[in-house]
Amino acid sequence: MRPVSGGTELTDSQLTQQLTELGVGEGGVLLVHASLRSLGKVEGGAASVLRALRRALGPDGTLVVPAFTSDNSDTSAAHGERVRGLSDEARTAFRERMPPFDRAATPSTGVGILAETTRLHPDSLRSAHPQTSFAALGPRAAKVIDDHHLDCHLGERSPLARLYELRARILLLGVDFDRCTAFHLGEYRVDSPPRRSYRCVVRLDGRRQWWEYADVALDDSDFGTLGAEFERAASGTATVRVGTVGAARCRLVGFVDAVDYAQGWLPGHRVVGR
Numbered sequence: 001m002r003p004v005s006g007g008t009e010l011t012d013s014q015l016t017q018q019l020t021e022l023g024v025g026e027g028g029v030l031l032v033h034a035s036l037r038s039l040g041k042v043e044g045g046a047a048s049v050l051r052a053l054r055r056a057l058g059p060d061g062t063l064v065v066p067a068f069t070s071d072n073s074d075t076s077a078a079h080g081e082r083v084r085g086l087s088d089e090a091r092t093a094f095r096e097r098m099p100p101f102d103r104a105a106t107p108s109t110g111v112g113i114l115a116e117t118t119r120l121h122p123d124s125l126r127s128a129h130p131q132t133s134f135a136a137l138g139p140r141a142a143k144v145i146d147d148h149h150l151d152c153h154l155g156e157r158s159p160l161a162r163l164y165e166l167r168a169r170i171l172l173l174g175v176d177f178d179r180c181t182a183f184h185l186g187e188y189r190v191d192s193p194p195r196r197s198y199r200c201v202v203r204l205d206g207r208r209q210w211w212e213y214a215d216v217a218l219d220d221s222d223f224g225t226l227g228a229e230f231e232r233a234a235s236g237t238a239t240v241r242v243g244t245v246g247a248a249r250c251r252l253v254g255f256v257d258a259v260d261y262a263q264g265w266l267p268g269h270r271v272v273g274r
Contacts, residue, residue, distance in 0.1 A: 009043040010246045015052030019171075022243040023252045026058030029140055029168035031255065032065050033181065034114040038174025039246035046117040053171075054137065062138030064163065065115040066181055067108040072101050072130055073200040078110065100203040101130035108135075114173075127159055130200045130211065134159040140166065150202070151213040154181065155188035160259075168255040174248030177227020178220060182255055186262025188216050222269065230261045 024030060032053065042048050053063055071078040074095055083091045099106075103126050108116050118124055119135040127133045127148035136144045136159075144166070149157035160182060170182055177183075187193055196217040199210055234240040234257065241252040 009041040010039065010048075011043050012048040012052040012055070015039075015042070015049060015245065016055045018243075018245045019052060019056040022171075022245060022250060023238075023241045024053070024056040024169075024171065025061075026056075027060040028057060029062045029138075029144070029163060029166045030057060030064065030171055031163055031168055031182065032063060032114065032171045032173060033175050033179040034065075034112055034171075034173035035175050035248070036113055038248040040248070042246065046113045049114055049173075050117055050121070057138065060139060062136060062140040062144065063118065064134055064136045064141075064144055064159065064168070065118045066111045067115060067119045067126055067133045067135040068111050069101060069106055069109055069131055069133065071109050072098070072106065073198065074098075075197065075199045076131070098201045100201045100208045102203070103128055103133070108133075129153065129158070130202050131198070132158070150211060151215060153198075153215050153218060154184040155216060158185075160185040163255050164259055170251075170253040170255055170258060172251040172253065173245060174250060176224060177230070177251075178224040180223055180227055180253070180258060182253075182258045183223050183226060183262040184218055184220070185259045186266055187218065189259070189263045190267050193217070219270075226262060226265055226269070229265065230258060233261065 036042065036046055036049060057063060070076045071082060073079055083094055086094065108119055118137060119126060121137055124135045124137050125141045125145050126135045127145035129148045129150060132153040134145055144159045144162045147157065148159060152158050154160050164185060170180060172180065194217040195214050197212060197214055199212040202209060202211045231240050239254045239257045243250055
């Protein structure tokens with residue numbers, strides 16, 4: 001696959017062809033993490049990229065994206081950055097103004113314009129978690145997003161476990177393995193993973209309230225190293241396919257392979273209790 005030259009806008013037809021050459025096939029289930037900027041100039045922007053992905057998947061394929069809202073919490077790094085430098089009084093006022101998560105209306109944050117464009121599609125379905133929801137389009141969308149428990153970010157009661165069951169694939173479209181959410185399911189599947197408390201704003205029984213729960217202590221700080229070793233281990237196989245879409249270096253990855261590798265890799269590479 002040859003990237004489009006710098007002064008040419010990439011069309012959705014060209015994108016579809018390049019995605020197909022990379023290995024995105026009809027009828028599959030595909031989890032996408034994307035940086036549109038890395039693609040270069042695209043005629044029609046994110047909407048064209050979404051059309052190209054859906055065409056490559058065909059009418060029987062299902063597209064899934066993260067629709068995270070990490071700032072809907074006072075225990076997240078995103079919240080900490082937003083209130084950094086404020087007085088205690090200002091922090092309290094900020095916290096009291098935070099709106100509750102609304103599955104239909106709350107914008108995703110930190111996951112890119114393609115994910116938000118997918119979430120806003122009229123046929124898109126979104127899971128219910130107030131911090132780590134997913135949005136999906138296609139015939140298996142409901143199976144992927146249904147029953148996302150409020151006390152389970154990315155484990156067995158989340159869309160990641162459903163994607164594992166469906167033997168989905170992951171498209172890293174111009175991003176690296178440090179954005180590979182599937183590795184988090186591996187965190188849940190190690191023996192006795194460390195846990196921590198989380199707190200976020202929700203609407204329950206018709207009123208705004210704080211929801212506090214304990215879940216696995218998520219940590220993506222070593223996912224870049226994990227992904228590099230996973231890719232080396234998969235060299236010469238179809239587990240990780242590398243190619244170019246537009247100007248972006250991309251990877252198409254087997255979901256089950258990624259999770260299983262992470263589950264085996266993490267215990268030997270993390271300090272106990274980290």
